[in-house]
Amino acid sequence: MDAICTVIGSYAPNTRMKSTSCYIISHKRKLLILDVGQFVKEKIVKYICSTKQEIDDITIVISHNHLDHVAGLISLGDFLIKYFPHVFVKIYMSDTSEKYVNWYKMMNKKYGNAFEFKRLDETTVFKFSKYDVSFAKTNHCSGKLKSYATKISDGYNTFVYTSDIASIDDNIKKFVKNADVVMLDAGNPVERRKTLKGYHGKTNEIVSSVLKCNVKSVFLTHLKACFSETDYLNSLNEEDKRSVYIVHEEDVFNIFSSIKSLEIFKIQQSKVLAVV
Numbered sequence: 001m002d003a004i005c006t007v008i009g010s011y012a013p014n015t016r017m018k019s020t021s022c023y024i025i026s027h028k029r030k031l032l033i034l035d036v037g038q039f040v041k042e043k044i045v046k047y048i049c050s051t052k053q054e055i056d057d058i059t060i061v062i063s064h065n066h067l068d069h070v071a072g073l074i075s076l077g078d079f080l081i082k083y084f085p086h087v088f089v090k091i092y093m094s095d096t097s098e099k100y101v102n103w104y105k106m107m108n109k110k111y112g113n114a115f116e117f118k119r120l121d122e123t124t125v126f127k128f129s130k131y132d133v134s135f136a137k138t139n140h141c142s143g144k145l146k147s148y149a150t151k152i153s154d155g156y157n158t159f160v161y162t163s164d165i166a167s168i169d170d171n172i173k174k175f176v177k178n179a180d181v182v183m184l185d186a187g188n189p190v191e192r193r194k195t196l197k198g199y200h201g202k203t204n205e206i207v208s209s210v211l212k213c214n215v216k217s218v219f220l221t222h223l224k225a226c227f228s229e230t231d232y233l234n235s236l237n238e239e240d241k242r243s244v245y246i247v248h249e250e251d252v253f254n255i256f257s258s259i260k261s262l263e264i265f266k267i268q269q270s271k272v273l274a275v276v
Helices: 041-050 073-083 103-111 170-176 203-211 229-235 259-275
Strands: 004-007 023-027 030-034 057-061 088-093 116-119 125-128 131-137 148-153 158-163 181-185 217-221 244-246 252-254
Touching: 041 073, 073 103, 088 103, 103 116, 131 170, 148 170, 158 170, 181 203, 203 217, 203 229, 229 244, 244 259
Parallel strands: 030 057, 057 088, 088 116, 158 181, 181 217, 217 244
Antiparallel strands: 004 023, 004 252, 023 030, 125 131, 131 148, 148 158
């Protein structure tokens, strides 16, 4: 069976709550956690404690050091040390900093004796179960802070998580080419926008650019709280809408799902839950 992704992060459309990122990918007895934003620690704890199989090791990848992608790592680390000291934990994160916070040094100092820390950059590659994992730098951030997209492949199928992104430049086009699924930062449905922390692309432009790279399906995530799902869907080009799915909190899906197979999988999961 292919790896399964569970959406732990969340967004609250049309509210003042901030989107936060966290995705748990599981395969056999291993977990790959992509980002650990604020307010997700309890959800991860619930996931780990409710899983019906033993976990041998956990690999955590932090795409960049903004709070909505990294802030939950401290409390999660405390939990893992206390309750799962036997589980091998490896953490990949950039050693760059923003303002006065250097997350890599802080986390390495706090947990360096318990976890294995690795610097994340474009040359990073590793194995997660049977899958190859690699990275590409994105244009979300400027200055010293860097952000990375993650690719997971079994040699035949490919899943890419872009994290936050400003636009689909040549580097990212090459990275996502021929992917089965690209889980894409939804950006802004109105305009390309610079915030205090980084750049976010215009939704229809980044979606269209990704689909032109022979990508089968785009899963939009990290929606901005001031917009609704309808705002995002209405912003898309008509020909692109049939290849786009909006990710929701607690969604569970095969990482190589097409839009059609995703719907079938969700129906199957609901039947299993009904029986349980």
